[in-house]
Amino acid sequence: MNIGIIGSGGREHSLCFKLKESKLVKKIFCFPGNAGTETIAENINLDITDFEKIHKTCEQKKIELVIVGPEKPLVDGIVEYFKNTKIKIFGPDKISSQLEGSKTFTKKLCKKYKIPTSNFEIFNEEELALNYLSSIQYPIVVKADGLAAGKGVYICKNLDDAKKAVKEIFGGRFGKADCVLIEEFLNGEEMSYFIISDGETHKFFQTAQDHKRVGENDTGKNTGGMGAYSPSRLYTNDLDKKINEKIIQPTLNGIKELGSNYSGFLYIGLMIVKNEPYLIEFNVRMGDPECQTILPILDTDLAEIILACCNKKLQDIDIKWKNKKSVCIVLCSNGYPESYKKNIIINGLKNLKIDRDEYIFHAGTAIKDDKYLAIGGRVLNIIVTTENFKNSKDKAIKILNDLDWKGGFFRKDIAYKVT
Numbered sequence: 001m002n003i004g005i006i007g008s009g010g011r012e013h014s015l016c017f018k019l020k021e022s023k024l025v026k027k028i029f030c031f032p033g034n035a036g037t038e039t040i041a042e043n044i045n046l047d048i049t050d051f052e053k054i055h056k057t058c059e060q061k062k063i064e065l066v067i068v069g070p071e072k073p074l075v076d077g078i079v080e081y082f083k084n085t086k087i088k089i090f091g092p093d094k095i096s097s098q099l100e101g102s103k104t105f106t107k108k109l110c111k112k113y114k115i116p117t118s119n120f121e122i123f124n125e126e127e128l129a130l131n132y133l134s135s136i137q138y139p140i141v142v143k144a145d146g147l148a149a150g151k152g153v154y155i156c157k158n159l160d161d162a163k164k165a166v167k168e169i170f171g172g173r174f175g176k177a178d179c180v181l182i183e184e185f186l187n188g189e190e191m192s193y194f195i196i197s198d199g200e201t202h203k204f205f206q207t208a209q210d211h212k213r214v215g216e217n218d219t220g221k222n223t224g225g226m227g228a229y230s231p232s233r234l235y236t237n238d239l240d241k242k243i244n245e246k247i248i249q250p251t252l253n254g255i256k257e258l259g260s261n262y263s264g265f266l267y268i269g270l271m272i273v274k275n276e277p278y279l280i281e282f283n284v285r286m287g288d289p290e291c292q293t294i295l296p297i298l299d300t301d302l303a304e305i306i307l308a309c310c311n312k313k314l315q316d317i318d319i320k321w322k323n324k325k326s327v328c329i330v331l332c333s334n335g336y337p338e339s340y341k342k343n344i345i346i347n348g349l350k351n352l353k354i355d356r357d358e359y360i361f362h363a364g365t366a367i368k369d370d371k372y373l374a375i376g377g378r379v380l381n382i383i384v385t386t387e388n389f390k391n392s393k394d395k396a397i398k399i400l401n402d403l404d405w406k407g408g409f410f411r412k413d414i415a416y417k418v419t
Contacts, residue, residue, distance in 0.1 A: 001024060001025060001026055001065060002026055002028075002029065002061060002062050002064055002065075003019060003025055003027075003064070003065050003066075003067065003303070004028075004029045004030075004031060004054075004057075004061070004063040004066045004067070005019075005028060005029070005030050005031070005033075005037075005041070005066075005067050005069060006031050006048050006066065006067070006068045006069055007030070007033075007048070007068070007070045008030070008034050009034070009069065009288055009363045009364070009376075009378070010288055010291070010292045010330075010361045010362065010363040010380075011069050011286055011288040011289075011291040011292065012033065012034070012037060012069040013033075013034060013036040013292075013362050014291050014295045014296075014359075014361045015069060015286075015291065015302070016028055016030060016033075016036075016037045016041050017361065018296075018298065018302045019302055020040050020041075021301070021302075022302060024301065024303040024307065025303050027042070028040065028041035029041060029042050029043075029057075029061055029063060030043050030044070031043075031044050031054060031057070032044065032045045032046060032048070034362045034363065034366065035362050035366050035367045035372055036361060036365060037362070038367060042061075048070070048072070048073055049072070049073065049076065051078050051081040054066070055082065055085060055087070058087050059087075064088060065088045065089070065090065065310065066087060066090065067089075067090045067091070068089065068091035068285065069285060070285065071100050071101070071147060071283065071284055071285055072147060073091075074091050074092055074097040074285065075094070075098075075100065075147060075284075077093070079091055079093040079097075080093055088307075088310040090263075090306050090309060090310055091264040091265075091284070092260075092262055092264040092266075092284045093263075095258050095259060095260035096255050096260050096261075096262045096263070096284060099251070099266075099282040099284055100281075100282055100283050100284040100285075101146060101284075102145055102146060103143050103144075103146075103181050103281065104122050104145050104179060106281070107120050107122070107183075109251065109254050112254065113250040113251070113253065115246065115247050115250050115251060115279055116246055116247065116276065116279065117183075117278055117279040118141070118183040118184045118185070118271075118280075119183060119184045120182065120183035120184070121181075121183075122180075123182065124178060124179045126166060126167070126170040126180075129180050130167075132182065133159055133166065133182070134159065136182075138157055138159070138162070138185075139155060139157045139158075140162060140183065141154065141156070141182070141183045141184070141185055142154040142156055142166060142169070142181070142182055143180070143181040143182075143183070144169045144173075144174040144181075145177065145178065145180065146175060146177075147174075147175075152169070152174045154168075155185065155222075162182075166180055166182075186280075187273065188272050188273035189209075189234060189271070189417075190210070190271055190272075191207060191208075191232045191235070191270045191271075191272055191277075192207060192208040192209060192210050192228070192232070192267060192269060192270070192290050193207050193232075193243055193270055194207070194208075194266065194267055194268070194286065194287075194290070194294070195266050195268070196264070196265055196266075196305065196314070196319075197262050197263055198263055198308065198310075198312045198313070198314040199261030199262060199263040199312060200261065200312055200314075200315075201312075201314040201315040202248070202252065202314070203314060203317070203319055204240070205265065205294070205319065206231060206297070206298075207230060207232035207234075207235045208228045208231070208232055208294055209228060209229055209230075209232045209233070209234075209415075210227075210228045210287060210289070210290055211225065211226045211411060211414055212225060212226070213226070214411075215411070216412065217413060221338075222337070223332075223336065223337045223377075223378075224288060224337075224378055225287070225289045225290070225330060226329075226330050226332070226410070226411045226414065227289060227328050227330050227411055227414030227415070228287075228289050228290050228292075228327075228328050228414070229293065229325070229326060229327045229389060229414065229415035229418060230293045230294050230297065230325075230326045231325075233418050238275070239275060239277065242276065242277050243268065243270065243277045246277065247268060247270075247277060247279050248266075248268065251282070264284065264285065264309070265284075265285050265286045266283075266284060267283035267284075267285070267287045267290070268282060269281040269283070288363075289330055289381050292328050292359075292361045292383055293326045293327070293328040296324075296357070296359055296383055296385050297321055297322045297324045297326050297385055298319075298320075298321060298322075300317065300318070300319050305317055324357070324385040324386065324387065325387065325389045325391075325392050325418075326384070326385045326392060327384055327385075327392035327393045327396050327415050328381050328382065328383045328396070328414070329382050329393075329396045329397065329410050329411065329414050330379075330380070330381055330382075330410060331378075331379050331380040331381075331382065331400060331403075331405065331408050331409075331410045332378050332379060332408055332409055333374050333378075333379055333407060334407060335377075336377035336378065337377060340377055341407070342373075342374070342375050342376075343366075343368075343374070343375060344374045345371050345372070345373060345374075346371075346372040346374055346405055346407070347405065348404065349372045349380075349403065350372065352399065352402060352403055353402075354399060357384065357385045358382075358383070358395065358396075358399065359381075359382075359383040359384075360380060360381070360383075361380070361381040362379075362380060362381075363378045363379055363380060363381060364376015364378055364379050365379060365380070374408065379408055382396045382399050382400055383396065384396045384399070389415050389418040392415075393415050393419050396414075397412060
């Protein structure tokens with residue numbers, strides 16, 4: 001069959017790569033894709049918010065299944081748009097997508113269904129939020145309500161930091177802000193936990209730990225993700241049971257009561273405090289760069305899994321994983337997550353030699369005049385899977401050192417807690 005993948009980042013390149021391995025897949029099209037997907041699929045440059053154009057293109061290219069990579073089309077209702085067509089689409093509907101589209105929606109859901117999360121307050125006015133900041137203990141977390149490309153979260157150590165965060169959010173840094181979320185800071189360790197669901201059955205889809213901060217030792221500003229490792233060192237069968245009973249099942253029940261059935265990938269961002277899971281956030285798709293980290297250790301046909309979800313037959317699939325340790329390091333443009341230069345040539349990329357179990361997934365790249373260009377903040381993902389985390393990390397760093405790209409930087413301490 002022909003498959004269409006919506007998106008242009010490292011997540012979409014890794015999805016493309018994994019689907020290419022399947023005997024079920026004839027051809028892959030990416031909307032709009034990047035320089036990496038161009039080598040294994042056909043890129044089609046179109047606006048991913050134009051659902052009508054996407055649908056027409058799918059008909060023209062005889063695409064039978066569409067996989068949605070990023071969150072915005074899901075939040076905007078692309079699943080509903082495709083519902084009455086002959087083309088299958090993989091991802092949650094608009095009701096379910098509020099889990100990521102609105103942090104206040106998720107917090108209210110947590111309160112109603114007694115899902116463990118940090119204590120919080122929601123403010124619709126800047127002045128009320130600023131007044132509240134003077135009456136609480138620090139550190140705290142301030143969040144923009146809507147989509148913010150992974151950057152709308154501020155960890156504030158004092159009153160001045162918190163005031164600045166509130167003013168930036170209400171000032172429109174992440175688009176129009178109707179409200180701001182202020183919550184307690186949980187002191188623990190983060191863990192990314194994934195499931196895949198067909199609306200009736202859900203199954204475990206691995207764990208990871210993402211490194212969000214731009215600087216070494218998890219310092220500096222939040223980013224879309226500087227790297228990750230999988231599986232998480234925190235994972236145990238006991239913790240898995242708690243996560244399912246206390247967080248996942250109540251959430252899926254809550255979505256059902258709203259008139260929907262959750263179908264697609266679901267990322268559960270957790271803080272583990274004394275072996276107890278607390279929900280930080282949901283993403284209604286695979287994480288980035290967790291997706292790039294996790295897919296190389298998947299040992300079951302991805303196309304088969306996704307088709308089973310579309311046909312509500314996930315219960316018939318046994319999802320298996322390789323006994324490998326995966327490390328992903330993200331190469332970023334100098335200046336990221338603030339301003340950075342675009343259209344910078346990535347010298348040496350074409351001649352870079354990689355071995356088996358080593359992967360380069362493109363993110364913010366393009367090809368022009370037979371040259372690779374960096375056009376985004378996060379440019380390349382280097383992933384290595386071996387028998388242990390230290391080897392995986394060392395090999396990933398060696399690849400980056402061999403590339404020796406002067407236009408960018410990377411964190412050398414990804415996976416430091418397991419290496």
